[in-house]
Amino acid sequence: MYEFITDKNKVVHAALYVLKRVGKADYHKVFKILYFAEQFHLKLYGRPLTGDAYQAMQFGPVPSFLYDVFKAAEKGISPFDEATSRSGLFAVTREGKTPYVTALQNPDLDELSESDLEVLELSIAENKELKFDELVKKSHDAAWDKSEKNQDIEMSYIDIAQAAGISEEMLAYIGLQAENSSSKLI
Template identity: 55%
Template structure:
């Protein structure tokens, strides 16, 4: 299904910014920090931060493209040439079977809008100290629950914005943007 187009450079640099601040983190922590940044960006501006497709997985939302990039870095292989090329920005190692990601370079913050950086930094501040269980429970919001109960696990950006209690005006704006671009939002 078609959703907002993923901005691959923005996704890469958002993940790098998170890792530049945290140093090293597991997939789960990175995905959840990015999800909450994405959620707040939608709530405040009616636009996704990265445009990545979030899947409702058992331990919370997972951004599909970024997951492919991390797996390509870990395996040094991918059927997706873009994921393999971008994976060079990261190294992945396993500790007790848990994959940890480290950046190999600094984020190019020129690829991120000021609002993107603000959302990411706020999400880091709010979520970096949460335990695995705490951040998982927090990410099991209404958008996750709705997608998790559906036959398809893809999360809707409109549902993500609603779960953040976006204003009716922002929700209408997201709906209109999707209609204008023939995009799936729910």
């Protein structure tokens, strides 16, 4: 499996950007908008947006580090110092059983490149109006299916890219980018 190093600052600033554009949203909406932005970035530029590890969960892909940050914002504590230190950027409230997150500050646009902003805008435009069930169905793509069938929790960026319909040449390029990024192939 190819791995990328998670850019934790980019993760939180991408989430802040999404929330500033869509307003208060449930975790699910934010996670799916970011997942599809990752796919756009892979397809257009040959590297992920954030490098966050996506977990194949029941209702679709979940970015692992961002989930830890949101849970730390909700509970006020996390076993992960890096998540706790960034959790103050978000407020989490519950409406029934559903947690909603709000940005407490504007994103630092210096943390996001022009290509990052481009794919975030594409994903927001394409996904912000979709309902929960529509996002579940859309995100249960070939990458999610493969992780489910293989009982792998962490989704492969190569599988995520393939689910986006990326060419073989771009897949090879993504593999090289992953190798250069992490110096670790599993």
